[in-house]
Amino acid sequence: MPNPPAPLTWLIARLSKLIATATGALEAGYPNGVGDWQQEVSRQLARYHGAAMLAGAEVDTLTPEMTTAVTTDLATQLRFLDKFALEMQDGDTWQAGWNSRANMYAGSIKTPYWQGNVDMLPLPAMPADGTSTCLTRCTCMWDVTKLAGEGNYDCTWLLGATDHCQICKQRAADWAPIRVRDGVVQ
Amino acid sequence: MGKSKVILPRKLSVNPQAMARAITNTMQSTALAIQTDFNVTTQTWDDKPTFAIESPTPYTRRVGTDDENYTRLNAGTKPHVIAPRPGGTLVFRTPFRSKTTPRRIGSSAGSKGGNVVFTRRPVHHPGAEARDFDKVIAEKWNRQFAGIMQRSIDSEVS
Numbered sequence: 001m002p003n004p005p006a007p008l009t010w011l012i013a014r015l016s017k018l019i020a021t022a023t024g025a026l027e028a029g030y031p032n033g034v035g036d037w038q039q040e041v042s043r044q045l046a047r048y049h050g051a052a053m054l055a056g057a058e059v060d061t062l063t064p065e066m067t068t069a070v071t072t073d074l075a076t077q078l079r080f081l082d083k084f085a086l087e088m089q090d091g092d093t094w095q096a097g098w099n100s101r102a103n104m105y106a107g108s109i110k111t112p113y114w115q116g117n118v119d120m121l122p123l124p125a126m127p128a129d130g131t132s133t134c135l136t137r138c139t140c141m142w143d144v145t146k147l148a149g150e151g152n153y154d155c156t157w158l159l160g161a162t163d164h165c166q167i168c169k170q171r172a173a174d175w176a177p178i179r180v181r182d183g184v185v186q
Numbered sequence: 187m188g189k190s191k192v193i194l195p196r197k198l199s200v201n202p203q204a205m206a207r208a209i210t211n212t213m214q215s216t217a218l219a220i221q222t223d224f225n226v227t228t229q230t231w232d233d234k235p236t237f238a239i240e241s242p243t244p245y246t247r248r249v250g251t252d253d254e255n256y257t258r259l260n261a262g263t264k265p266h267v268i269a270p271r272p273g274g275t276l277v278f279r280t281p282f283r284s285k286t287t288p289r290r291i292g293s294s295a296g297s298k299g300g301n302v303v304f305t306r307r308p309v310h311h312p313g314a315e316a317r318d319f320d321k322v323i324a325e326k327w328n329r330q331f332a333g334i335m336q337r338s339i340d341s342e343v344s
Contacts, residue, residue, distance in 0.1 A: 065340035068193055072336055115337070122211040122338035124219035131219070131330060133292070166292050170226045178218065183207055183342075185214040 002158055004139060007055040008113045015048045016106035023102040030094045038085040042078055045105060049074045052109035056116030065120060070112050076130065077108045107136030118142045122185060123155055123178060125171070133165035140168050151183030192336045195343045204342040209245050211338040216327055217247035219334075223291050223323045224249065228256065230285050230293040250320075259286065262316030269308035276305050288315050289322045 019041055026037040049070050053062060062070065084101065110128035118126075121144065125131045128138040139160025144153055154177035159168060179186040198204050217239045224237040235253030242248060251257070270276040280303055285296030 063344055064195070065344040068336065069340055072333060076333075120337070120341045120344040122208070122215055122334070122341040124215040124222075124334065125330075129333075131326070166226050166229055167223065170222050170229060174222045174225060175218070183211075185211045185218070 002141060002143075003161060004141065005113075005117075008052065008110065011048055011052055011055060011109060011113070012106050015044060015109060016103055018044050019102055019106055020099070023099055026088075027094050027099070031089075031092055034085055034088045037088075038081060041081060041102070041105060045077055045081070045108070046074055048106075048109045049077075049112045052111075052113040053116040056113035057119075059116075066116065069115050069120065073108070073111045073115070073129070077105060081105065104136045107138070110136065110138065114142050118144050118155065119146075119153075121153060121155065121180060124175075127160075132167040132171070134163075134168060138164075138168060140164065140171070145177075149182075151180065153180040154178075155180060192332055192339060194339060198339055198343050201342075206244075208335070208338040208342045211341070212331070212335040213245060213247045214239075215334050215338065216331060217249050219330070220249045220323055220327050223326065224251070224319065226291055227286060227293055227317070227319045230295055259314055260317050260319050263311075263313045265313040266311050267308050268311050270306055274306075276303075276307075276309060278303055278309075284314075286317050286319075289318050291319070291322060291326070 022037055022040045022044075026033050050062060050067075053066050053070050054060065057066065088098065107128050111126045114126045114128075123142065127140045127142070128136045130136070132138055132140075139162050141158045141160065143156045143158050145155075146153055155175070156177040157168075157171040157175040159172045164172075198208065221237050221239055225234075228234045233255075235251040235256045237249055237251050240248045240250075268276065279299035280301050281297070281299045283297040283299070285293045287294075
C-alpha cells in the first residue's frame with residue numbers, strides 16, 4: 001500500500017503540533033480560554049486548508065474555484081469546531097478525550113489536499129471528507145491517471161497503509177477505477 | 187431532497203454544455219457514492235445483491251436492487267408463525283446474530299448459531315426490524331449533495 005504524500009504528512013504534522021499547543025494551553029487554564037482557543041484553531045485551519053490545496057495541486061496561488069472549494073471544506077470543519085467549543089464551554093472539568101478530538105482537526109486538511117491533487121475532478125468523495133466511518137483518520141488516496149484526449153481520466157481509490165473502515169474498503173473495490181471520459185463521470 | 191446552496195460562476199451559466207456536464211457529473215458521482223454505501227451494507231453477506239444505477243432521464247439517477255431478501259430486510263418484517271410442512275420437520279439454528287443493524291451503513295460477521303434445532307411444531311418468528319438502509323443512505327448523501335455539485339461546477343470552470 002502506498003505511503004501518504006510527503007507534503008501532506010508534513011503539513012498535518014505541523015498543524016497537529018499547533019493545535020496540540022493551543023489545546024495544551026487551554027487545558028492548563030480551563031474552563032477559561034475556550035473562545036481564544038477556538039479562534040486560534042480556526043485561524044490555523046484556514047491557513048492550512050489553503051496550504052493543503054496549494055500543495056495538492058502543486059501551484060503557488062489559489063484559483064477562485066480552489067478558494068471556493070477550500071472555503072466549503074473549511075466551513076464544514078468550523079461548524080464541527082463550533083459544536084466542540086460549545087461542549088467545552090458547557091463543561092466544568094477537562095475531558096480525557098478532548099485532546100485527541102482536537103487533534104483530529106489536523107486530519108481534515110487531507111480533503112483540500114486531494115481535491116487539489118485530482119485536478120478538481122468531480123469525484124464522489126475525497127479522503128477524510130467525513131463520508132466514511134474513519135472520518136479525518138482516513139489515510140486513503142486518489143490515484144488519477146490522465147489519459148489521451150481532453151477530459152479523460154481513470155481515478156482509483158487506494159487504501160492507506162493503516163487500518164481502514166468498511167466504507168473505504170468498498171470504495172477501493174468499487175472505484176477501481178472510476179472512469180471520466182470527455183469530462184463526464186461514467 | 188433538502189435545500190442546497192451552490193456558487194454558480196458566470197462563465198458556467200453562459201455555457202450550456204458545461205452546465206449540462208456539471209449536472210450530469212453531480213448526479214453520477216452521487217449515485218456512485220450511494221451505490222458503494224449500499225454495497226457496504228452487504229459486504230459480509232455470502233449472497234450479495236447487485237445494486238444498479240439507472241438513468242431514466244439524463245439528469246436522474248436511480249440506485250437500487252430487485253433482490254427480495256434485501257428489500258424485505260430493508261423494510262422489515264412483522265412477527266409471524268413458521269409451520270413445518272404436513273408431516274415434516276423444521277430445522278433451524280440458534281442463537282442467530284444478524285449481520286446488519288437498523289440505520290447503520292455497515293455489516294458485520296454475524297452468526298447463524300451453533301445449536302441445531304429440530305421441531306415438528308410451528309415456531310413464532312419475531313420478525314426483522316426495518317434496517318432503513320435506503321433512508322439512512324439518502325439522508326447522508328442529501329447532506330453531501332451541495333458539496334458534490336459545487337465540485338462539479340468548480341471542475342467545469344477550473
